[in-house]
Amino acid sequence: xxxxxxxxxxxxxxxxxxxxxxxxxxxxxxxxxxxxxxxxxxxxxxxxxxxxxxxxxxxxxxxxxxxxxxxxxxxxxxxxxxxxxxxxxxxxxxxxxxxxxxxxxxxx
Numbered sequence: 001x002x003x004x005x006x007x008x009x010x011x012x013x014x015x016x017x018x019x020x021x022x023x024x025x026x027x028x029x030x031x032x033x034x035x036x037x038x039x040x041x042x043x044x045x046x047x048x049x050x051x052x053x054x055x056x057x058x059x060x061x062x063x064x065x066x067x068x069x070x071x072x073x074x075x076x077x078x079x080x081x082x083x084x085x086x087x088x089x090x091x092x093x094x095x096x097x098x099x100x101x102x103x104x105x106x107x108x
Contacts, residue, residue: 015044
């Protein structure tokens with residue numbers, strides 16, 4: 001029964017509520033909440049971090065997230081106007097080539 005309550009508790013979490021409620025933990029290096037939720041919502045949590053101005057926190061902890069579409073994250077960061085951070089994340093992954101950054105910027 002306890003496991004059921006735990007599953008119920010975490011199933012009610014949205015990416016927005018996770019960022020709001022766990023940002024302090026994340027800023028202190030505790031990304032344990034990611035182990036408690038399905039990797040399918042890691043992408044939404046990552047995008048929410050970008051939306052609330054925590055792209056640098058995300059960039060420094062990409063390895064803690066599973067199944068990320070880093071190209072979408074780079075596009076979102078570029079849309080927010082942080083070209084330097086987008087290049088930093090692109091440099092950490094083989095999902096986005098530096099040549100692609102120009103194409104992505106042209107789309108925006």
